Amino acid sequence: MIYFDNSATTKPYKEVLDSFIKVSSEYYGNPSSLHGMGGQAERLLKQAREQIAQLMNVQHNEIYFTSGGTESNNLAIKGTALMHRNRGRHIITTAVEHASVSETIAQLRDLGYRITIIPPDSSGIVSAEDIEKEITSETILVSVMHVNNEIGTIQPINEIGKLLKKHSKIVFHVDDVQGIGKVPLDLYEANVDLCTISAHKFHGLKGNGALYIRDGIRLSPLFSGGNQEWKQRSGTENVAGIVAMAKALRLTMNNKEKFLDRLLSIKKLLMEELGKMEDITVHTPESHSAPHIINFSIKGFKAEVFVHALEEKGIYVSTTSACSSKKAAASSTLIAIGVPEKDAKSAIRVSLTYGNSLEEAATFIVAVKETVNRLREVMK
Numbered sequence: 597m598i599y600f601d602n603s604a605t606t607k608p609y610k611e612v613l614d615s616f617i618k619v620s621s622e623y624y625g626n627p628s629s630l631h632g633m634g635g636q637a638e639r640l641l642k643q644a645r646e647q648i649a650q651l652m653n654v655q656h657n658e659i660y661f662t663s664g665g666t667e668s669n670n671l672a673i674k675g676t677a678l679m680h681r682n683r684g685r686h687i688i689t690t691a692v693e694h695a696s697v698s699e700t701i702a703q704l705r706d707l708g709y710r711i712t713i714i715p716p717d718s719s720g721i722v723s724a725e726d727i728e729k730e731i732t733s734e735t736i737l738v739s740v741m742h743v744n745n746e747i748g749t750i751q752p753i754n755e756i757g758k759l760l761k762k763h764s765k766i767v768f769h770v771d772d773v774q775g776i777g778k779v780p781l782d783l784y785e786a787n788v789d790l791c792t793i794s795a796h797k798f799h800g801l802k803g804n805g806a807l808y809i810r811d812g813i814r815l816s817p818l819f820s821g822g823n824q825e826w827k828q829r830s831g832t833e834n835v836a837g838i839v840a841m842a843k844a845l846r847l848t849m850n851n852k853e854k855f856l857d858r859l860l861s862i863k864k865l866l867m868e869e870l871g872k873m874e875d876i877t878v879h880t881p882e883s884h885s886a887p888h889i890i891n892f893s894i895k896g897f898k899a900e901v902f903v904h905a906l907e908e909k910g911i912y913v914s915t916t917s918a919c920s921s922k923k924a925a926a927s928s929t930l931i932a933i934g935v936p937e938k939d940a941k942s943a944i945r946v947s948l949t950y951g952n953s954l955e956e957a958a959t960f961i962v963a964v965k966e967t968v969n970r971l972r973e974v975m976k
Contacts, residue, residue: 598911598956603745603774603889603947606799609847612840616801619836627833628824637835644835644842651845652776652791654783654808660825661838664805665773665794666696667818671807671829672769672790673700675815676737677709683765684734685709690722690751691932692744697771698928701739710734719881720749720933724756737767742775746916746929746945748880748889750779757787767813773797777848778859779886789813793845795837799949800844804837851950859887862948862957866890869961873968877939879930888948891930893939897971902944905967911960914945 599607619640625633627641642656649656662668677687689701691713705711712730714722727738738760740751753770760768769790775781777798783791790813795804807829809815815828822830867890871878875895894902899915906913916927926940935943946960 598952598960600946600948600952600956600960601912601914602949602952603797603945604914605796605802606949607951608796608801608840609799609844611847612800612844615843616836616840619839623835627835628822640839641833641835644838647842648806648845651842651849652783652793652808655811657826658808658811660807660809660828661833662805662807662829663803663834664796665694665771665792668792668794668805668807669694669696669769669771670700671815671818672792673697673737673739674704674818676767676769676790677704678816679814680736680767684732684736686712686732686734687737687739688712688714688727688730688735689739690714690716690741692716692720692722692746692749692929693739693741694745694771694773697739697741716749716933718933719884720744720747720929721881721884722751724752724759727756728759731763731766735763735766737769739769739771741771741773742781743772743779743886743889744929745774746889746927746943747891747933748774748886750775750884750886753781753788754786757785761787774886774889777845777852778856778888783808783810790815795841795844798844798848800841801837804834804841806841848950855950856887858954859948859950859952862952862954863887863890865954865957866946866961870964873965875968877935879933879935879943890946892944892946893935893942894944894968895939895942897942897968899942899944901971902942902967905971906963909963909967911963914947915943916945 623636625637627638645659646656649659714726716722742753743750760766767789770788771792773794776793789810791808793806796802817828819830824830870876870892877893879891926937930940
């Protein structure tokens with residue numbers, strides 16, 4: 597089996613599963629309980645928070661645990677909008693965001709907020725200058741993802757953060773679900789106020805994530821009742837999942853140091869070989885793109901047909917993002933960068949991780965060629 601769908605989800609490390617089982621079976625107390633078992637769970641929670649903060653180069657009191665990327669994005673965006681609604685109701689975002697950002701912001705539009713959507717260039721990159729032109733006295737939030745989940749484009753987060761430094765009342769949110777562990781981002785240097793991560797994108801477990809909230813930033817909570825996470829996110833903490841997330845992030849950062857060059861070599865091979873094939877268009881830009889995502893279209897085929905054809909060979913890829921892959925509509929990201937709708941509907945996403953190999957990439961290229969030829973014969 598060749599698993600090339602790591603942007604949808606990753607296989608948990610064995611050490612991560614071992615940590616989850618151990619904490620679940622031996623340290624299952626509620627971290628809010630006063631007794632000793634509660635104290636043990638609380639200490640594990642504290643240690644995990646400190647480990648994740650250290651890996652992200654932030655303070656431990658700036659890490660807030662959530663159920664994953666979608667909740668973190670909702671908390672960041674709605675929490676900012678509700679907290680600062682009396683100061684202004686204007687939000688700036690881009691046309692290439694994940695659905696958990698774009699649909700959350702669409703809900704706010706329905707509630708009377710004014711939304712400005714910045715279009716990207718043909719590589720999927722948005723301009724910091726274009727964002728600055730749209731800022732008004734009513735602007736309270738700018739939300740821009742770090743690495744695009746479909747084509748892998750890296751946004752100029754540092755440049756955007758630098759310009760927003762001149763607008764101290766604007767909160768800057770970054771969805772870093774696809775970037776963390778693969779593309780460096782210094783949150784302090786980039787002047788980021790809120791940053792979303794999700795454990796299952798770096799070999800942790802589904803249902804765990806975190807939101808970095810810069811010290812001094814205030815949000816209106818979405819969940820109330822238990823006062824956990826400094827009253828920012830009520831609900832009994834998933835201690836086992838959080839401990840497992842801390843271990844997953846540490847192992848991923850270690851693997852980045854060891855295997856990033858190999859990952860870049862795999863991406864280079866795939867980009868070059870796919871680019872040579874007739875009727876294939878590669879949408880991922882050669883520069884300013886992450887090391888693990890390659891997006892391409894195959895003229896004349898529906899994406900889902902090709903996905904299932906590769907699956908018959910034991911190769912797993914995807915169409916658009918996993919959250920949108922079962923919809924019939926073309927990728928909004930590809931449409932936004934000017935890809936014709938017909939080509940967008942035939943797009944395939946390959947997404948890698950540090951455990952993948954050059955041998956797998958070579959096998960994949962052969963499989964693509966064979967599958968294209970076979971399907972073309974069937975269509976004659």
